[in-house]
Amino acid sequence: MSNIKDIAAKAGVSIATVSRALRQPNLVKEKTALKIRDAIEALDYKPNMLAASLRRQKADAVIIAVPSIHNPFTSAFVQGVENVARENGTKVLLALTEGRQDLLDRHYEMIAGKQADGLILLDVISPSALAGQTPGDDPLPIVLACEYDSAVDQPRVRVNDLEAAAEIAAHVASLGHRQIAILSGPSAQRMSRDRQRGFRLGLRRAGIEEDDALVVGGDYSLRSGVAGANALLDSGRKFTAILCENDEMALGAIHAIAARGLRVPDDISVTGIDNLRFAEFANPGLTTIALPNEQIGEEAMRLMLDFAIDPDGARREVVVPHRLIVRGSTAAPTPRM
Amino acid sequence: MSNIKDIAAKAGVSIATVSRALRQPNLVKEKTALKIRDAIEALDYKPNMLAASLRRQKADAVIIAVPSIHNPFTSAFVQGVENVARENGTKVLLALTEGRQDLLDRHYEMIAGKQADGLILLDVISPSALAGQTPGDDPLPIVLACEYDSAVDQPRVRVNDLEAAAEIAAHVASLGHRQIAILSGPSAQRMSRDRQRGFRLGLRRAGIEEDDALVVGGDYSLRSGVAGANALLDSGRKFTAILCENDEMALGAIHAIAARGLRVPDDISVTGIDNLRFAEFANPGLTTIALPNEQIGEEAMRLMLDFAIDPDGARREVVVPHRLIVRGSTAAPTPRM
DNA sequence: TTGTATGCGTTATCAA
């Protein structure tokens, strides 16, 4: 493997000139640059980025930490981060935490180890290093996205979960539903709390009284959607719609309802939040709230870049818009005789 | 940020000893090691991995290149790679190619740039560097998975696409279907060709004559599943089942069929391949072939590790098993009167 | 416009 020294020798210049030709081409004479280009070509030289990063004290890489990429939401998010990173010559390293603190911490060490410049976090947990921070300390290069814990104070990009949930609840109420069930997520998570509060807010605004007996807890998985819907149906309580805190549970709920020979939306309307790709092609198509997943990733990366320039002056929060998407899974309740 | 020198000073030893205490603890006296541990603790020292990698000429990182992580298959695959990588102290960097040669090549440069030791490729394209190889050259640290082009000769892990497809075709035939349509992928890809050949093989084995008019081409997307099913239904040809080359298209097909007021499987049986998570909870549940996605990732990473130890002696191919999963989307054809 | 020389933070060789 050839290095900068070989190129310098071959081109008959100093290594400093080679380095400049690569990094600040305008500082080197055209003719010299040409010789260097030839040498690079001839020796198939590839700069050692490790050495460059070590010297410049900058890795030009960021880590995205996510619990799992089994989630289609995550995918689009990562794509968004990639988009902006690419434009800025930054590499993106994806880290999977599985929700485990130790794994997250180990990945976070890559920052201390200078292998990455910052961390973009799409998870409910956060690095231990963050907890150990006191007001006087230097700010940490961490950007939070959506699922953050509200306790930590870092640059963040988020959706208005509360209003999004209220909006879809309003949609269902406007169709004429009055007995409306809720399939919630883990109430330990801020996002879940916000969405549930949003559902309730939307119902109250429509003059519908809340009924805690129609609220069932899940964990955002397909499977818990099935379980939740079954629990509701088994309870014997009457309801004509289920508001689910995410699409996965909604798809599970639809599956469970169909499995009992009931029909969506004729017997029960179902809604989600997220607008996964599969939501459009479910049977029936799922009424949901579209989140600009990719844009969220893009904004997160921009916050990261801002931070690199000015750790203290960087923007603290970006709120991205959501949008109601009505499909076949919601309809007016069928009058019972 | 403290470095190894600070620790050495604080502990009253040389930097060589500190380095040893970290990498070969058994070579240093217990008492010394303790002093060093204390110093590390006190100064919150984190080794600079960049410097270490530069010196050791090894990054302990591999790149996984995938077209997109919008595909749930990809997710499990990455998870598998992570599993094995983690056990071996190797970092995993995810690269998205979007099927673009230039993006793949740019990521491949990270290997020349020493930021990564190898590339695991889950894509139909391959780095230009691979094309430029001639028999005498050193082998490249590239492992191929599943969607490789059969032209390139590198360590690879794959599924027996041919037999998998034949098996599910046999299942449908055994239910009594005789007019069976095929929704294929891009025939430029080896995997698609294998699966289509497999379908035809399975049908022939069951004594069913092939009918090219019942073969429609798609691109593995949900949307093309919808389009393909519509094309078949519009053709006016009779068929009682559709074999799809992947789950996404199958889910799209089910959606299209339902949208026309037809029922799956009563009117038309549908099958996929992949066993995506969503396949289980579709309406109806999708009959498909399960691929051990995570295991594929694990095997790929193992091949990579083997390669690192012995570039020439490493295993060349691993074939992982598949499994037929029968769900509600297939049934015996309904007798027409 | 170019060259010299130093340092980035490690690891590894060799000698003690």
Add this chain to the structure above:
DNA sequence: TTGATAACGCATACAA
């Protein structure tokens, strides 16, 4: 068991 020191490959301050 430990220490001194030379790389690893590059970027940059300073000098020319």
